[in-house]
Amino acid sequence: MSETVYNYKIVRGFAFSALFWLVIGLVVGLWMAFEMFYPALNLTPWLSFGRLRVVHTNGLGLGFALAAIFSTSYYILQRLNRIAIPFPRLAQAHLYLFNTAIALAALSLFAGMNTTKEYAELEWPLDIGVVILWVMFAINVFGTLIKRKEKQMYISLWYIISMTVAIAILYIVNNLEIPVNLFKSYSIYAGANDANVEWWYGHNIVGFIFTVPILAMFYYFLPKATGLPIYSHRLSIVSFWALNFAYLWTGAHHLMLTPLPEWIQTVAMAFSIFLIAPSWGSVVNGYYTLQGNWDQMRSNYLVKFFIAGITFYGLQTIQGPLQGLRTLSAFFHYTDWVVGHVHMGTMGWVTMIVAASFYYMIPHITNTEIYSIKLANIQFWLTLFGQVIWTTAMWIAGIQQGAMWKATNPDGSLMYNFLDTVASLYPFYKLRFAAGLIFFIGILIFVWNLVMTVRKQPRAAEA
Amino acid sequence: MGITSKPVVFAVLSAVVILIGTTATVFIPLFMPSTQPVSAYIKPYTAVEQEGRDIYMREGCNNCHTQTVRPLRTEVLRYGEYSKPEEFAYDRPFLWGSRRTGPDLNRVGGKYPDSWHYTHLMSPQGMFEKSNMPPYAWLAKNKLDTGYSYKKTLTLGYGYSESEVKQQISQYQATVTDGNYPSQESRDKVTPPELRKELTEMDALIAYLQKLGRDVKQMEPRK
Numbered sequence: 001m002s003e004t005v006y007n008y009k010i011v012r013g014f015a016f017s018a019l020f021w022l023v024i025g026l027v028v029g030l031w032m033a034f035e036m037f038y039p040a041l042n043l044t045p046w047l048s049f050g051r052l053r054v055v056h057t058n059g060l061g062l063g064f065a066l067a068a069i070f071s072t073s074y075y076i077l078q079r080l081n082r083i084a085i086p087f088p089r090l091a092q093a094h095l096y097l098f099n100t101a102i103a104l105a106a107l108s109l110f111a112g113m114n115t116t117k118e119y120a121e122l123e124w125p126l127d128i129g130v131v132i133l134w135v136m137f138a139i140n141v142f143g144t145l146i147k148r149k150e151k152q153m154y155i156s157l158w159y160i161i162s163m164t165v166a167i168a169i170l171y172i173v174n175n176l177e178i179p180v181n182l183f184k185s186y187s188i189y190a191g192a193n194d195a196n197v198e199w200w201y202g203h204n205i206v207g208f209i210f211t212v213p214i215l216a217m218f219y220y221f222l223p224k225a226t227g228l229p230i231y232s233h234r235l236s237i238v239s240f241w242a243l244n245f246a247y248l249w250t251g252a253h254h255l256m257l258t259p260l261p262e263w264i265q266t267v268a269m270a271f272s273i274f275l276i277a278p279s280w281g282s283v284v285n286g287y288y289t290l291q292g293n294w295d296q297m298r299s300n301y302l303v304k305f306f307i308a309g310i311t312f313y314g315l316q317t318i319q320g321p322l323q324g325l326r327t328l329s330a331f332f333h334y335t336d337w338v339v340g341h342v343h344m345g346t347m348g349w350v351t352m353i354v355a356a357s358f359y360y361m362i363p364h365i366t367n368t369e370i371y372s373i374k375l376a377n378i379q380f381w382l383t384l385f386g387q388v389i390w391t392t393a394m395w396i397a398g399i400q401q402g403a404m405w406k407a408t409n410p411d412g413s414l415m416y417n418f419l420d421t422v423a424s425l426y427p428f429y430k431l432r433f434a435a436g437l438i439f440f441i442g443i444l445i446f447v448w449n450l451v452m453t454v455r456k457q458p459r460a461a462e463a
Numbered sequence: 464m465g466i467t468s469k470p471v472v473f474a475v476l477s478a479v480v481i482l483i484g485t486t487a488t489v490f491i492p493l494f495m496p497s498t499q500p501v502s503a504y505i506k507p508y509t510a511v512e513q514e515g516r517d518i519y520m521r522e523g524c525n526n527c528h529t530q531t532v533r534p535l536r537t538e539v540l541r542y543g544e545y546s547k548p549e550e551f552a553y554d555r556p557f558l559w560g561s562r563r564t565g566p567d568l569n570r571v572g573g574k575y576p577d578s579w580h581y582t583h584l585m586s587p588q589g590m591f592e593k594s595n596m597p598p599y600a601w602l603a604k605n606k607l608d609t610g611y612s613y614k615k616t617l618t619l620g621y622g623y624s625e626s627e628v629k630q631q632i633s634q635y636q637a638t639v640t641d642g643n644y645p646s647q648e649s650r651d652k653v654t655p656p657e658l659r660k661e662l663t664e665m666d667a668l669i670a671y672l673q674k675l676g677r678d679v680k681q682m683e684p685r686k
Contacts, residue, residue, distance in 0.1 A: 035595070035597070036564075036595055037595060039587070039588060039594070039595045039596065039597055039598070042597035042598065045522075045601060048522065048523075048597040048599075049523075049526065049527065049597050050522045050523025050524055050525075050526050050527065050597070051522065051523050053523060053526040054523055054526070112521035112522060112523075113521075114520055114521060114523055115520070115556060116520045116523070116525050116556055116558060117556050118561060142470060142471070142474070145470035146470060146471070148470075151468050152467050152468055153467045153468065153470060153473070157470075158467070158473065158477075161470065161473055161474050161477055162477040162481070164474070165474050165477045165478045165481065166477070166481050169478070169481065169482070169485070173489075178618050180611055180614055180615050180618050181611060181614075184517070184611070184615075186555045186556070186615075186618055186619055187555045187556040187557075188555070189493070189555070189556075190499070190551065190552060190553065190554055190555045190557070191498075191499065191548060191550075191551030191552055191553075191554050191557055192498045192499070192548045192551060192557070193492065193493050193498045193499060194551075194554065194555065194556050194557040195551075195557045195559055196488075196489055196492060196493075196498065197489055197493075198556070198557070200485065200488065200489045241480065244477060244480050244481055245480045245481075245483065245484065246484070247481075247484070248481055248482075248483070248484030248485045248488070249484035249487070249488050250484075251488070251489070252488065254561065255559075257533040257534060257535065258531045258533065258546070258559060259531065259546050259547055259548035259550070259551065260498070260548070261492065261495070261497045261498060261548075264488055264492060267487075267488055268488065271484070330533065330535055333561075334529055334560075334561070334562055334563040335562075335563070336562075338561070338562065339562065405537060405538075405541070406537045407537075408537060408540075413540070414537060414540055414541055418541070418565075418566040419591050419593055419594060422564070422565075422593065422594070422595060423593040426593075426595075
């Protein structure tokens with residue numbers, strides 16, 4: 001292929017780690033989804049919903065998404081800079097330590113070692129482990145960038161740089177805690193401040209794991225898979241800086257009408273609306289890249305994934321700012337609407353783009369063809385339908401429960417007690433489980449397809 | 464653009480851009496009085512209540528229960544007076560939550576007798592057939608570990624001496640075991656005989672739940 005010998009071992013290692021944690025995280029998710037309407041499934045303390053929920057979010061957020069990001073980042077970095085990563089042994093250690101840390105994270109969360117700060121539930125020794133992992137990754141990121149053989153850094157590299165910087169700041173600031181012993185610590189912030197720091201983190205960890213590096217994949221793999229250049233370089237510059245600037249102001253839209261000072265909430269609301277612009281900058285850039293070549297939706301199986309993914313990103317970035325408005329938050333917050341919102345992002349946007357990226361990347365690094373385009377197409381429709389049914393069920397459930405919480409009798413008293421509002425959701429929870437199962441089957445096909453792709457390759461060809 | 468050929472400059476610039484919003488909405492508020500108001504009515508948790516809070520965290524109760532009542536008419540009707548910032552002065556971490564699969568708990572203290580909580584935690588479905596809350600009967604089978612109780616209150620800056628912490632623990636133990644405890648019957652139903660004279664994890668969790676919102680209730684009539 002090319003005269004440079006790239007390190008694809010690390011790319012492949014992280015790719016299959018991602019697939020492994022994806023399956024584990026989804027099995028946990030399905031189990032919890034069943035518990036929501038069949039509480040007898042809370043069989044043991046470590047299988048109770050309160051513990052499983054954090055295993056699910058951490059397993060998929062840290063295990064699946066981060067591994068997919070590391071995999072594609074190592075690939076994109078090498079290709080766009082035209083050199084192999086400078087510290088391959090460090091990267092290999094990064095891979096082993098990563099999987100060890102995720103396994104320990106899962107075990108500790110099953111055991112109830114939970115700081116309760118959402119998406120930062122790991123106890124302090126594992127926090128230190130995560131920081132070390134991040135430094136190991138950052139050394140190779142900047143090492144590759146500094147030694148690069150290509151003069152200009154392409155858009156995807158900007159997103160990888162800002163992710164590397166932002167996650168470091170977010171993770172360290174939010175996880176500052178005082179240990180009591182090896183398994184227990186307390187946040188250094190209290191009350192409203194702790195809430196403000198946590199949701200600044202919570203919102204931006206979504207931004208810099210589920211948005212920024214996924215955009216890096218989108219901007220790299222869409223042109224690669226289609227042979228079409230990105231529509232507007234200028235639009236991508238404006239979108240990039242505006243997104244990075246505005247994202248950090250918006251965390252408090254998770255805290256509407258709470259005891260947090262009102263001005264912080266209002267500022268968050270304003271910046272959330274502003275954030276639609278840079279988000280849609282990328283959406284528009286994606287759509288216009290295909291201008292005049294929309295026939296690839298039929299002829300190129302990967303384009304479907306990219307276009308569906310960026311469409312859900314577009315919907316997500318409209319829905320999010322709107323539900324963050326104080327008036328709408330008063331109705332939607334704390335209901336399943338928000339659960340539906342999150343899963344449109346993860347199951348629609350993130351999974352679609354990661355799937356397309358892997359389908360392009362894995363055959364390339366193993367110098368072979370995809371095992372089955374037909375299976376990839378089946379996966380596309382299963383995950384698409386699974387996700388749409390899943391999220392729609394949760395939106396309707398959210399509207400219903402929100403309305404029931406607010407319903408009053410003519411004399412001003414509440415119309416429903418809390419339990420009525422829970423019991424009314426069970427049909428939606430059953431539908432959600434079924435939809436999750438459809439999605440999961442799609443994912444199993446995805447994993448199978450990639451495993452078979454790698455197995456096709458003759459051993460001698462491996463680098 | 465020049466900076467797209469300078470990765471280190473690019474990284475520094477990214478950090479600066481990211482830190483502007485962070486400083487304005489997170490770092491500066493950390494030091495503003497409005498984010499950390501205090502009230503003489505709000506007392507820190509006792510050692511037993513804190514142990515209960517840690518069990519609440521361990522079991523991830525915050526994944527289904529919020530602890531912040533919003534200033535909305537139906538919400539105040541359902542749960543009680545809306546939440547004030549000073550109530551959370553001792554909450555490290557905060558436990559406001561993000562999803563109400565179950566009801567808000569910020570005003571649950573004093574709403575029901577302890578016996579209600581023993582019966583409910585033992586089997587939520589026994590009390591409410593359609594509830595989807597996991598049963599927590601096993602919490603009554605675990606003796607409360609108070610080995611770190613003093614160190615915890617010390618770390619949290621509650622200002623108790625070691626003997627005060629010991630006294631708080633033995634006092635609460637006496638309350639639930641001395642035979643005059645009004646909720647003894649329901650406690651005995653869920654607590655195995657060998658632990659009936661000890662403090663269990665369920666005892667501590669209930670002590671914590673009964674603390675939630677009580678200080679605020681005391682301050683309201685006086686105003």
